[in-house]
Amino acid sequence: MQGNYACAEGALAAGCDFFGGYPITPSTEVAEQMALRLPKMERTFIQMEDEIASISAVIGASWTGARAMTATSGPGFSLMMENLGYAVMTETPLVVVNIQRGGPSTGQPTMSAQGDMMQCRYGSHGDYSIIALTPSTVQEMFDLTVKAFNLADRFRCPVFLMSDETIGHMREKITIPDSVEIIPRKPLKEGMLPFEPEEDGVPGFPEFGKGYRTHVTGLTHDTRGYPDATDCTVHADLVQRLRDKIESKKEEIADFDLVNTSAEIVFVTYGPATRTVRQLMKERDDILIGHLNMRMVWPFPDHALAEFANAKVFIVPEMNLGQIAGEVKKNTNVPVLSVPKIGGEMHTPDELMKAMEEYL
Amino acid sequence: MSSKIKDWLRQDRLPHIYCTGCGNGTVINCTLSAVTQMGWEIDDTVFVSGIGCSSRASGYISTDSLHTTHGRALAFATGVKMAKPELNVVVFTGDGDLSAIGGNHFIHACRRNIDMTVICINNMIYGMTGGQGSPCTPEGKYSTTTPYGAHEPAFDLAELAAAAGANYSARWTAYHVKQLSDAIKTGLEKPGLSFIESITQCPTSYGRRNKLRTASDMLEYMRTNALLLSKKRRMEEIGEEIPAERFTVGEFVNRNKPAMGVPK
Ligand SMILES: Cc1ncc(C[n+]2csc(CCOP(=O)(O)OP(=O)(O)O)c2C)c(N)n1
Ligand code: SF4
Numbered sequence: 001m002q003g004n005y006a007c008a009e010g011a012l013a014a015g016c017d018f019f020g021g022y023p024i025t026p027s028t029e030v031a032e033q034m035a036l037r038l039p040k041m042e043r044t045f046i047q048m049e050d051e052i053a054s055i056s057a058v059i060g061a062s063w064t065g066a067r068a069m070t071a072t073s074g075p076g077f078s079l080m081m082e083n084l085g086y087a088v089m090t091e092t093p094l095v096v097v098n099i100q101r102g103g104p105s106t107g108q109p110t111m112s113a114q115g116d117m118m119q120c121r122y123g124s125h126g127d128y129s130i131i132a133l134t135p136s137t138v139q140e141m142f143d144l145t146v147k148a149f150n151l152a153d154r155f156r157c158p159v160f161l162m163s164d165e166t167i168g169h170m171r172e173k174i175t176i177p178d179s180v181e182i183i184p185r186k187p188l189k190e191g192m193l194p195f196e197p198e199e200d201g202v203p204g205f206p207e208f209g210k211g212y213r214t215h216v217t218g219l220t221h222d223t224r225g226y227p228d229a230t231d232c233t234v235h236a237d238l239v240q241r242l243r244d245k246i247e248s249k250k251e252e253i254a255d256f257d258l259v260n261t262s263a264e265i266v267f268v269t270y271g272p273a274t275r276t277v278r279q280l281m282k283e284r285d286d287i288l289i290g291h292l293n294m295r296m297v298w299p300f301p302d303h304a305l306a307e308f309a310n311a312k313v314f315i316v317p318e319m320n321l322g323q324i325a326g327e328v329k330k331n332t333n334v335p336v337l338s339v340p341k342i343g344g345e346m347h348t349p350d351e352l353m354k355a356m357e358e359y360l
Numbered sequence: 361m362s363s364k365i366k367d368w369l370r371q372d373r374l375p376h377i378y379c380t381g382c383g384n385g386t387v388i389n390c391t392l393s394a395v396t397q398m399g400w401e402i403d404d405t406v407f408v409s410g411i412g413c414s415s416r417a418s419g420y421i422s423t424d425s426l427h428t429t430h431g432r433a434l435a436f437a438t439g440v441k442m443a444k445p446e447l448n449v450v451v452f453t454g455d456g457d458l459s460a461i462g463g464n465h466f467i468h469a470c471r472r473n474i475d476m477t478v479i480c481i482n483n484m485i486y487g488m489t490g491g492q493g494s495p496c497t498p499e500g501k502y503s504t505t506t507p508y509g510a511h512e513p514a515f516d517l518a519e520l521a522a523a524a525g526a527n528y529s530a531r532w533t534a535y536h537v538k539q540l541s542d543a544i545k546t547g548l549e550k551p552g553l554s555f556i557e558s559i560t561q562c563p564t565s566y567g568r569r570n571k572l573r574t575a576s577d578m579l580e581y582m583r584t585n586a587l588l589l590s591k592k593r594r595m596e597e598i599g600e601e602i603p604a605e606r607f608t609v610g611e612f613v614n615r616n617k618p619a620m621g622v623p624k
Contacts (some may be wrong), residue, residue, distance in 0.1 A: 017443065017624060018439070018442070018443045020438075020442075044441055044442050044443055046438070048435065048438070048468075049435075049464050049465065049468040050464065052435065053434060053435035053438070053464075053465055053468070054434070054435075056428065056429070056432045056435030056436045056438075056439060056465075057435050057436065057438045057439030057442070058426075058439060059436060059439060060408070060424075060426065060435070060436035060437060060438065060440040060441075060443070061437025061439035061440065061442065061443035061444075062439075062443075062621040063424070063426060063440060064443040064444035064447065065444075066443040066444070068439070068443070072380055082429055083432065086428065087428050160516070197546045206424075207443070208406055208424040208440065208447065209403065209404060209406070209424065209444060209446070209447050210403070213402065213422055213423060213424055214424050214425075214427065215370070215373075215418070215419050215424075215425050215427065216424075216427065217419065217427035218427065218428065218429060219427070226373060226419070227419065227427075272490065273439055
């Protein structure tokens, strides 16, 4: 099955009730598959007039309790940024799939890239935190899409599936389970306010049409949801909480593999480069190489780096000019070697060998 | 269960932020009067709005409500309605919100003829940001960004909605309270997209710069310059010249094309 189809199937398995999107290469197959499948399940597919409308409709749908998602690629992702901030501020659960392509601008529509990793973390204005998952296999496209819905509902926030053309268009065998684990949104508890955090920092969800009579606004608001845009404390407390509800749980929700934690040379990867490192390790068949494969890059799992106690270098191959390498640098005193590659092709084992040899 | 207008107001949010003499309150009243006549339940109704003075209206209404981003109200409302057609969806928007930044969403919502009622409070200016020109500022009128008089032609929103495919389109003013409430009620009853435009006074940002300093000056302006659509058509037929100041009011379209998002 193709990666993009696996993503759509994952969404359906997770109970996605609403898809709003606008076609863009190389993400289009996700929308096409949803257009085919959703109506048959009496759920909603709508092709909106652009990506701003798509993310808007997804937010609107989510407030009715729907598990809602959209899928896009670079330029469409850029258009969504204002309303992604709105979703963060209003604590709206939703899933955004970005099948990355080469940018800036319309760049390379049919080629692969990982150039939007920082945009997904910092692209909307203001301070916030988000969750971003990064599949490196078609199976993970399925599994992590399911997970994205669960995390979105658990934390009342947008969750990104940051994939790329390579994985999106790759065909691999996958296993689709009869059912998947679904962690539902917790409803607003009696006596609690719609933006009043429970102990875990996340408020219960006041679904529209259920009598909560909630006012939802992107303006800074109090726990009732009423605008209060000039009180410094209200703003500081709200934005701090929105960030903390995710950052404080990062060790709990992190998703990564550790291989050879005693190694001195450690590859740190997400997406396609994960596959190259695995190939390299197969070919070399030694324990010189350590590997941290991240299936979730945001919140950044800095604690995973610490597991490599003997690391002399972290080598970070990625299909951009070093976006996550910079994040690794921020979080370790060990030297970090960025191995950027842009243009559309994934790293070859040889390229990674060469990078490694500098340290052998 | 019949409800009163008071029940539909979010009492604990009052007083509101509107300036003295602002027409937004009138349109909210007309809307709530129509809504209460419908016998709708507060809990089955959702108000959606964009950004602007007019779009603050959703926050004063005691239903579930979404105060969204500038221009995007109709796209959010589309998501609400398509995900849960049983909900009654009403949108508040401003002329800038709807026709400038939100223009594309506007024509597409009309084209889809999605089952919702859109109430555009057209004060012919950007009120919230302090009186800049809007796509609905009449030619020659003053604003902070048209200090020499607007030199672009204005949109006719009611005509636009009709042309784009809405089932119902009407324009009245904050002076025509009865007609406005009735038009909104017709819109609420009608499956498909209903568009009701209200020309409304903004003494603070529009009136002040256009020799209509008080709310009553502006209401008087509406009274004298509103021209019934039927009368306008008669004047056109006999070749009578229509003065530039005059604008049409009435029902632009009322039809029953297939609509999206209608509950089964
Ligand atoms: C993306 C974006 N651009 C600009 C603004 C600033 N802004 C806020 S309200 C507004 C105009 C509102 O005018 P209108 O829709 O006519 O409503 P009114 O205030 O007159 O009722 C603008 C430009 C914004 N909030 N968001
Ligand atoms: S600026 Fe104009 S539209 Fe805004 S509240 Fe004041 S009078 Fe009303």
